[in-house]
Structures are given as C-alpha cells and as structure tokens.
Amino acid sequence: MMIELIPAIDIIDGKCVRLSQGKYESRKVYNEDPLEAAKMFEDHGLTRLHMVDLDGAAAHHVVNLRVLERVATHTSLVIDFGGGIKSDSDLKAVFDSGAQMATGGSIAVKSPETFHEWLQTYGSDRIMLGADVRDECIAVSGWKEESGLKLFPFLDEHVSRGVRKTVCTDIGRDGMLQGPALPLYRKIRERYPELYLIASGGVSNMDDIRALAQADVPAVIFGKALYEGRITMEEIEHYLATSPGQSTSNP
Secondary structure, three states, X not given: OOOEEEEEEEEEOOEEEEEEOOEEEEEEEEEOOHHHHHHHHHHOOOXXXXXXXXXXXXXXXXXXXXXXXXXXXXXXXXXXXXXXXXXXXXXXXXXXOXXXXXXXXXXXXXXXXXXXXXXXXXXXXXXXXXXXXEXXXXXXXXXXXXXXXXXXXXXXXXXXXXXXXXXXXXXXXXOOOOOOOHHHHHHHHHHXXXXXXXXXXXXXXXXXXXXXXXXXXXXXXXXXXXXXXXXXXXXXXXXXXXXXOOOOOOO
C-alpha cells in the first residue's frame, strides 16, 4: 500500500523544535526559521506538512499564526495545523493564515459539540481529529493532562459523528526514535477501515515507514528522524520516485 509522507514542524518561540515524549523541557531547536525547513521538504518532492503550535497548545489559544502564514505564502505545501485551536476565532484564523486542514485534540475532548460543529461547517476533509495517547488513554493540553478517556470509545464517538481523518500519536514513542506503535495502528485499522489514519511518533528510519505501509496505514508524520539525519532527503526522493501514487488527495 502507498503511504502518504508528512514531515512535521513543531514550533516554540517561532522556531522549529522537537520534543521527546511531549516534554517541553526536552526541546531541541533544529532550525531558527521554520520556513527554511518547509522549503527543503518541498524542494525534495514532499507536498504535505504537519505544523504544531506548541506555544499554542500550552497557552490554550493559537500563538504562531505568523509562522503558518509565512510557510503557506512561500511554499505550495498542503498544511495541516494543530495546537491551541480552542475557539471559532482560532479556527478561522488558522484557515485565514493558509492552513488547508486543522487538527483538534483537546477541543474534541473538552468541548465535543464545538468540534462537531466545526466538522459540519468545514467538512471532514478539513477538520481532523487529534488522538494523542499514552497507554491507550487520551491526553490533552499539550499532553500535560490525562483526560480519563480511553482511545477506542473516544474514536467510536467521533467516527460516528463524521470524523474521517485522525492523527494518532503514541506519546511514549514521540521523539524517541524507537519505532512506531504498529500493534496499536493495526488495531485501529482493523476496527475503522474507513478512517484515514495518520500515524505519528517513533519513526526512526525508512524501514519504519515501510512497516507502517505494510500494516495498511494510509499516512505517517515524522520529524526528528529527518532532523537527526536518520532519514535523508535523498531517501525520501527515492521513496517518492519508486512509489507512484503519492498525492495530497485522500479520503
């Protein structure tokens, strides 16, 4: 199966950073200018981008709109944006700044009716569900709070209400370069074959990406492996060239 490749840019203080297991004190700055990283991705054939406003996730409102606007203006990448989207005005600002998709995680836990209104207003192609899990329990607010919700009842509710795309991050693996949570993603695919599942967390090399593809996972987000040189842009180019069908159009 083809798998959509989605590089990640996480933002703190306007800079491109990565965390380990969502811990802000573990931050490492990889690029002072996220636009440089985005242009590199685009120059090597990637067409998608996952942007996370870590300042926004901590502040409970979107913070880094100018970074989003710069990347959207100066590249043709299809951007999904998450982190701190808590209100109608946050969401509108994200779309007005150039994101094609928005990911709601905490809002889907704390104010599910608002999240479902967004789904109805903007459609399931543009509103994605963020399902960030630690031991199959949903975490919110930049992963600082445990919600008490279990993953599968959470997915049951939102899929039944029209969600068709979800980013599922295994927090314990995120930024650790120890491989993705394949058993978890297989369970999700088996239970929700219609769901466009975007795996996130733990990818350390191209073999991990191939393993996700073999597990029938439609898309993967990865960041630290790129920034640490464990996945090279040359490997990405080769994968794209030998894997026809990569595109930005998905269910």
